[in-house]
Amino acid sequence: MKQCNGWMLLFAFVVSAAAQQNDNRASDAWTVIRAGSLIDGRSDKPRRDQVVIIHGNKIESISDAATARIPSGANVIDLSKSTVLPGLIDSHTHIFLQGEDPAQGGYDVNILNAPLALRAARATVAAKRALEQGFTTLRDVETEGAGYGDVGIKQAIELGYIPGPRLLVSTRAISTTGGYPLEGYAPELDMPKGAQIVDGPVEARKAAREQLDHGADWIKVYMTHRSWVGKNGELVSQPTLTVEELRAIVDETHGWGKKVACHAYSGIGLRRALDGGCDSIEHGLDLDDAAIAQMLKQGTWYVPTISVYYTDWALAETPGGRRDRLRASAHEQSFKKALKAGVKIVFGTDMGGIPWTEPIAQEFSRMTEFGMQPMDAIQSATSRAAVMLDMEGKIGVLAPGAFADVVAVSGDPLRDIKALENVQFVMKDGRVFKSAQN
Numbered sequence: 001m002k003q004c005n006g007w008m009l010l011f012a013f014v015v016s017a018a019a020q021q022n023d024n025r026a027s028d029a030w031t032v033i034r035a036g037s038l039i040d041g042r043s044d045k046p047r048r049d050q051v052v053i054i055h056g057n058k059i060e061s062i063s064d065a066a067t068a069r070i071p072s073g074a075n076v077i078d079l080s081k082s083t084v085l086p087g088l089i090d091s092h093t094h095i096f097l098q099g100e101d102p103a104q105g106g107y108d109v110n111i112l113n114a115p116l117a118l119r120a121a122r123a124t125v126a127a128k129r130a131l132e133q134g135f136t137t138l139r140d141v142e143t144e145g146a147g148y149g150d151v152g153i154k155q156a157i158e159l160g161y162i163p164g165p166r167l168l169v170s171t172r173a174i175s176t177t178g179g180y181p182l183e184g185y186a187p188e189l190d191m192p193k194g195a196q197i198v199d200g201p202v203e204a205r206k207a208a209r210e211q212l213d214h215g216a217d218w219i220k221v222y223m224t225h226r227s228w229v230g231k232n233g234e235l236v237s238q239p240t241l242t243v244e245e246l247r248a249i250v251d252e253t254h255g256w257g258k259k260v261a262c263h264a265y266s267g268i269g270l271r272r273a274l275d276g277g278c279d280s281i282e283h284g285l286d287l288d289d290a291a292i293a294q295m296l297k298q299g300t301w302y303v304p305t306i307s308v309y310y311t312d313w314a315l316a317e318t319p320g321g322r323r324d325r326l327r328a329s330a331h332e333q334s335f336k337k338a339l340k341a342g343v344k345i346v347f348g349t350d351m352g353g354i355p356w357t358e359p360i361a362q363e364f365s366r367m368t369e370f371g372m373q374p375m376d377a378i379q380s381a382t383s384r385a386a387v388m389l390d391m392e393g394k395i396g397v398l399a400p401g402a403f404a405d406v407v408a409v410s411g412d413p414l415r416d417i418k419a420l421e422n423v424q425f426v427m428k429d430g431r432v433f434k435s436a437q438n
Contacts, residue, residue: 030055030074031430033406034065035084039413041382041397044375046414052084054404057430061400077432079408079425085378086398087136087405087428088420089385090360092282092303092348095123095130095138095153096146099355102312108182111145111192119146123153126356127164132434133360134407134423137166137385137395141220141261141282142173144352145194151215163433166405168389170220170261171211172196174204174249179225179240195222201248204241208252219253221246221278223262224269227285229322235286235330239269246276259390261303266330274300280388282348285309285327287334292341301388303348304335306366311354335370345372346388347381361420364413374414404430 031054038050040062051068053060061068070076096119100107110119123146130138143149150169157164173195182191196211198204208219223246224237241249246262253260254277262278264270266286273281274294280301284291287302295302309328314320338345349363367377386396395403406427411419426434 028056029430030060030071031404032068032070032074032076033084033427034076034078034080035082035408036080037083037412038062038398039083039085039375039378040399041086041379041386042399046083049080050084052398052406054430057404059398059400059402059404062398077425077435082408082410082425083412083419084398084406084408084425085134085413086382086396086402087407087426088134088361088381089137089139089347089389089396090130090135090349090351090381091139091280091346091385091388092305092350093130093138093140094142094144094350094352095126095140095356096143096149097352098122098126099353099357107144107194111182111194116146116149120149120153123149124156124162124164126352127153127157127162127167129356130351130360131163131165131426131428132423134409134420134426135165135360136405136407136426136428137168137389137391139168139170139218139261139348139389141170141218141263142195143171145192147172148214154215165428166395168217169215170218171214171216172207173220173222174198174207174211174241175222175225176240176245179222179238198241198245201244204245205248205252208249212253212256212258216258218258219249219260220282221249221260221262221273223264223273223276223278224266227265227323227327228319229326233326235266235323235326237265237267237269237286239267239272241269241272241276243272243276246272246278250277265327274298280346283331283350284334284338286330287338289337292338292343295338295343296341299344302338302343302345304331304338304345304367305348305350305353305363306331306335306370307363308350308353310366332370335367339371344384344388345380346385347377359421361418361423364417364420368417374417377417378413378420404428 033052035050049065154167175195180195227237230236259279261280262273264273313324382396408425409419413419424436
């Protein structure tokens with residue numbers, strides 16, 4: 001038995017040494033990408049006939065094809081007939097949601113019936129689909145009742161067990177009593193909730209500490225819950241946390257060097273989110289002039305998620321139908337006002353609210369339809385998102401020193417933004433995950 005154990009230890013050592021050797025070779029490898037057109041994520045105009053030289057998982061240099069020096073033995077990837085861009089960033093997703101079809105039980109079934117192992121398996125598929133669509137980084141803003149499952153998926157990706165984007169995770173999220181599903185059950189039942197419930201600044205601070213301690217990169221807070229059409233035809237949203245509760249969360253999170261994302265639709269809850277010092281407003285369906293002025297003054301990021309509010313509308317003559325249509329129309333006007341005012345806008349989709357089988361990049365079409373220029377929309381999902389995520393110069397750009405996150409499309413997204421819905425080449429960290437040449 002001792003001899004057997006000895007052979008097993010020797011085998012493990014050899015495998016480990018071989019893996020280390022492969023890692024070393026990968027880190028020393030040179031890759032060259034020939035780009036027909038290159039959008040670097042920062043510049044206002046693309047550049048033609050560029051050569052991107054990659055050493056390991058970082059970009060070494062970018063130069064004109066005529067003057068580029070190709071390292072000996074480099075792996076050359078020919079994308080000379082394609083538009084090459086930085087890996088895309090979606091700053092608002094939910095990999096633990098799958099669209100939640102009301103006909104199949106909706107949100108409640110997701111928590112009550114699906115084992116965590118099943119939810120993790122579906123999240124793994126969602127992550128893979130995001131990467132295949134060219135989204136090499138996701139900020140995933142809570143697990144909707146799956147606890148710290150996003151931390152586990154992130155670790156599995158980083159350790160190479162599964163393919164997926166670089167994840168920045170928000171774990172459980174935070175709301176208040178009466179501020180999150182599951183709802184509508186007998187009051188005698190203690191039902192699970194999709195977020196961590198707190199009441200009072202002490203509980204709020206403790207929840208932030210717990211989530212940060214367990215691996216949260218961002219803290220997600222729900223500042224509004226239900227919404228409906230008010231007496232004067234306005235969008236009304238139920239507020240949740242008080243300013244004092246939010247300030248406790250923000251103070252604690254900032255002390256850890258992290259940031260707070262606030263789900264906020266409109267009204268009192270949105271004002272509390274801004275007064276409490278949120279770093280980003282998620283959705284922001286109805287931004288009045290005062291909110292936009294305050295966002296500009298405080299440097300608050302705006303992450304609209306337009307497309308998701310055009311799905312699953314209730315019948316027009318019902319209260320839910322009127323609410324659904326008002327959400328969409330108010331969101332359109334808020335986006336246009338924020339864009340005109342110069343608010344810092346970052347690409348987000350709420351994927352998971354939208355089934356992962358649909359194209360993530362459909363959001364680009366909504367943004368340009370509402371007045372954003374195609375290059376501006378691309379930068380909202382590249383360099384601008386990187387700044388919000390405190391990863392400026394590391395992701396969202398094609399530049400020396402950045403991670404080698406590279407995608408390519410056959411068309412010109414500046415002429416037809418829908419080209420981004422058909423990504424043909426994906427590289428993350430210097431490794432090719434998808435290629436038309438494969």
